[in-house]
Amino acid sequence: MFATRKRDELNAFSVRLAVAAALCAACTSGPGTSRTPSPPLRWGGDAEGGAPFVEADPADPSRVRGFDVEIAELIAKGLHREPQFVQVAWASIQQSVERGDFDIGLSGVEERPDLAAQHALTLPYYEFQEVLAVRPSDTARFRKLGDLAGHRVATLGSTIAYGLLLDEQKRSGLIPVSYDDDVHPYSDLVAGRVDGVLLDNIIADRSLRRTGGFVIQRDPIAPAFYVGVMARANSALRDSVNRILLDGMRDGSVERIMRKWNVWTDAQAMYVNGLLTARTTDSTAGTLPAQGAARATVASYIPSLLRAAVITLLLSCVAMALAVAMGLLIAAGRVYGPLALRVVLAAYVEVIRGTPVLLQLFVLYYGLSSVVRLPAMLAAILGLGLNYAAYESEIYRAALEAIPPVQLEAARTLGLSEMQILRLVRGPQALRLALAPMTNDFVALLKDSSLVSVITVVELTKQTAIYATNIGSWVVPGILCSFVYLAFSLPLSRFARRLERRWSMS
Amino acid sequence: MNAPNGHALSVRGLRAVRGTVEVLRGVDVDVARGETCALMGLSGAGKTTILRSVAALQSFSAGTIGVGGFELHPGPVPPESRLREFRRKLGLVFQSHALFEHLTVLDNVTLAPMHVLGWPRSRADEAAMKLLGSLGIAERARAYPREISGGQAQRAAIARALAMDPLVLLMDEPTSALDPARRGALGETLRALAAEGRGLLISTHDLDFVRGFADRVVILADGLVMETGTPKEILDNPRHPATRALISNS
Numbered sequence: 067m068f069a070t071r072k073r074d075e076l077n078a079f080s081v082r083l084a085v086a087a088a089l090c091a092a093c094t095s096g097p098g099t100s101r102t103p104s105p106p107l108r109w110g111g112d113a114e115g116g117a118p119f120v121e122a123d124p125a126d127p128s129r130v131r132g133f134d135v136e137i138a139e140l141i142a143k144g145l146h147r148e149p150q151f152v153q154v155a156w157a158s159i160q161q162s163v164e165r166g167d168f169d170i171g172l173s174g175v176e177e178r179p180d181l182a183a184q185h186a187l188t189l190p191y192y193e194f195q196e197v198l199a200v201r202p203s204d205t206a207r208f209r210k211l212g213d214l215a216g217h218r219v220a221t222l223g224s225t226i227a228y229g230l231l232l233d234e235q236k237r238s239g240l241i242p243v244s245y246d247d248d249v250h251p252y253s254d255l256v257a258g259r260v261d262g263v264l265l266d267n268i269i270a271d272r273s274l275r276r277t278g279g280f281v282i283q284r285d286p287i288a289p290a291f292y293v294g295v296m297a298r299a300n301s302a303l304r305d306s307v308n309r310i311l312l313d314g315m316r317d318g319s320v321e322r323i324m325r326k327w328n329v330w331t332d333a334q335a336m337y338v339n340g341l342l343t344a345r346t347t348d349s350t351a352g353t354l355p356a357q358g359a360a361r362a363t364v365a366s367y368i369p370s371l372l373r374a375a376v377i378t379l380l381l382s383c384v385a386m387a388l389a390v391a392m393g394l395l396i397a398a399g400r401v402y403g404p405l406a407l408r409v410v411l412a413a414y415v416e417v418i419r420g421t422p423v424l425l426q427l428f429v430l431y432y433g434l435s436s437v438v439r440l441p442a443m444l445a446a447i448l449g450l451g452l453n454y455a456a457y458e459s460e461i462y463r464a465a466l467e468a469i470p471p472v473q474l475e476a477a478r479t480l481g482l483s484e485m486q487i488l489r490l491v492r493g494p495q496a497l498r499l500a501l502a503p504m505t506n507d508f509v510a511l512l513k514d515s516s517l518v519s520v521i522t523v524v525e526l527t528k529q530t531a532i533y534a535t536n537i538g539s540w541v542v543p544g545i546l547c548s549f550v551y552l553a554f555s556l557p558l559s560r561f562a563r564r565l566e567r568r569w570s571m572s
Numbered sequence: 573m574n575a576p577n578g579h580a581l582s583v584r585g586l587r588a589v590r591g592t593v594e595v596l597r598g599v600d601v602d603v604a605r606g607e608t609c610a611l612m613g614l615s616g617a618g619k620t621t622i623l624r625s626v627a628a629l630q631s632f633s634a635g636t637i638g639v640g641g642f643e644l645h646p647g648p649v650p651p652e653s654r655l656r657e658f659r660r661k662l663g664l665v666f667q668s669h670a671l672f673e674h675l676t677v678l679d680n681v682t683l684a685p686m687h688v689l690g691w692p693r694s695r696a697d698e699a700a701m702k703l704l705g706s707l708g709i710a711e712r713a714r715a716y717p718r719e720i721s722g723g724q725a726q727r728a729a730i731a732r733a734l735a736m737d738p739l740v741l742l743m744d745e746p747t748s749a750l751d752p753a754r755r756g757a758l759g760e761t762l763r764a765l766a767a768e769g770r771g772l773l774i775s776t777h778d779l780d781f782v783r784g785f786a787d788r789v790v791i792l793a794d795g796l797v798m799e800t801g802t803p804k805e806i807l808d809n810p811r812h813p814a815t816r817a818l819i820s821n822s
Contacts, residue, residue: 470670472666473672475627475629475670476666476670476671476732477672478628478629478652479662479663479664479733480733480735480736481655481656481659481660481688481736482683482687483652484652490687491672494674495672495673498674
């Protein structure tokens with residue numbers, strides 16, 4: 067009885083559903099009144115980049131604002147679609163758009179030849195200048211890149227500016243320093259860690275307003291452009307977007323947006339005028355100026371990967387040596403020291419193990435820069451070394467405490483001092499117990515060393531990322547990079563296993 | 573071994589507490605030079621506590637312990653820096669041998685002479701080989717503890733304790749892991765060591781071993797010495813209930 071009623075209800079529901087579906091279909095396909103709702107225009111940008119590009123709206127942090135946000139809205143409006151923001155790390159915009167995370171990337175994306183070769187780019191919607199920032203006392207001395215031979219000049223990695231610095235390095239011996247963000251190059255300039263910063267005028271002006279302490283040289287180093295980036299196969303969208311951008315330039319929408327965000331410049335005005343004039347005489351809309359892009363071969367990247375591999379290995383070895391030495395001292399202090407020392411050391415271990423190594427690197431390199439200005443490599447070694455010392459110390463402490471007390475008593479009855487017992491009996495036996503976890507930690511440190519790229523050290527993973535960004539694929543660089551890491555870690559594990567067998571106390 | 577006249581080891585009124593229990597309640601034990609003294613008693617009688625107190629591995633609450641003119645007093649175990657002279661006069665062979673697992677037999681024996689006495693390796697090696705030879709395990713000098721038998725490990729441990737040429741040698745249950753033939757060999761070794769003028773204090777359950785090789789036996793029960801005398805006097809004609817219990821238990 068109950069089952070029958072239930073079935074009747076289900077049937078009635080199915081009928082209602084079918085009617086509703088038919089009505090909906092009639093609405094959407096019916097003439098005149100309504101069109102098929104377009105999917106939203108998903109656009110990717112990095113809100114960490116901040117104003118005036120893309121920033122979280124202070125009034126409603128769930129929303130974003132900035133000139134790139136308004137350009138995205140302009141494009142979406144032209145396509146009759148709703149804009150939908152997708153947060154993505156700036157350095158990953160190209161890879162992300164290619165794998166379909168969003169339709170178009172807009173976040174101060176520079177028009178680079180290698181980018182044009184691998185993705186579909188919009189026509190440039192903004193012309194900016196690469197400008198040189200120096201400390202006020204160097205204003206007269208460092209006017210152009212050629213003046214900075216032998217000096218460290220900072221910029222964002224994988225940018226046109228970085229390419230300019232690399233070229234200048236070959237010419238004059240200037241030392242390029244790559245950063246992952248656009249704030250610290252300027253704070254490091256003021257702190258004296260670098261002697262110049264080459265970046266977009268928008269970023270330079272913003273930093274000057276926010277922190278100050280430097281000057282921007284009046285003569286720009288080179289002009290460059292911002293573009294939107296789309297998947298290589300998405301040329302149809304590109305052509306539509308280009309038409310919308312051109313219309314926006316023609317009717318003044320782009321100028322209004324740029325003026326609103328205070329980035330409208332004479333250069334931008336000239337660029338827009340030139341573009342519109344060219345468009346009226348040249349009908350090949352949608353094509354870009356010829357790009358001299360040549361896909362870099364694998365071989366050309368091998369030397370830089372090997373150099374980075376050496377840095378990774380060197381960094382890991384020195385950091386591990388520091389970790390072992392510090393770890394031994396901490397463990398000895400925790401096992402033998404007075405209560406106060408034991409408490410302090412235990413606190414150190416817990417704080418270090420309880421906070422991310424990335425945070426520790428930031429604090430060491432940037433946080434302490436007003437007190438002590440550590441060179442990047444030294445900060446990297448210290449950061450990793452001090453972090454791993456906490457883990458090593460726990461291994462050694464456990465190993466020391468695992469040595470049977472009767473072994474120590476036997477040593478005591480022979481007249482050895484506590485120090486001698488530690489050095490000659492307890493330590494060597496504990497080392498054998500600690501060997502396997504120590505090897506694991508070294509392999510882990512080898513991989514964690516990739517984190518130090520956040521404080522400007524270009525090691526293996528960072529170099530691989532640069533390589534991957536340049537060729538637009540992670541396949542070959544990823545395989546090469548993995549191979550190098552494995553070449554380091556596998557023999558190490560084998561060596562440790564052999565030692566362990568030889569020292570086996572079973 | 574410049575022992576003063578009298579005893580190599582002299583324990584007077586020794587009291588020791590573990591937790592809230594008084595495990596030694598006033599023990600007197602003397603070991604003369606050249607004497608092998610056996611410490612007997614049921615488990616929990618306090619044998620090991622006496623050995624550990626005498627070896628300055630644990631504190632005691634009252635009494636004195638004198639070894640070759642050096643006296644230990646009640647209270648916490650003094651720091652090793654103040655025990656250096658004492659340590660040279662006294663050796664201890666643990667029941668588990670406690671050889672250093674990461675060192676060869678030879679290095680186990682040379683460790684203290686080299687690092688406590690500051691001997692050069694050649695001298696320490698030479699003396700150690702002589703000792704190992706006299707104990708019959710010179711051919712195992714290069715082996716690691718895990719590679720040798722229980723009997724060899726025990727002789728290696730004796731060699732290690734003797735390397736510092738102590739006046740008093742303490743041994744905890746030396747025969748517990750030995751077959752009868754090995755027990756006899758050990759007894760002969762100990763007899764020879766005593767003959768060199770050392771005092772030997774041996775904690776053991778082994779009545780046959782005591783009958784065969786001890787000069788004197790001390791019967792311990794409930795933290796007190798119940799009786800003492802030659803093995804013949806004590807073991808062949810047990811008068812004290814503790815002694816009788818000991819004999820009937822073994």
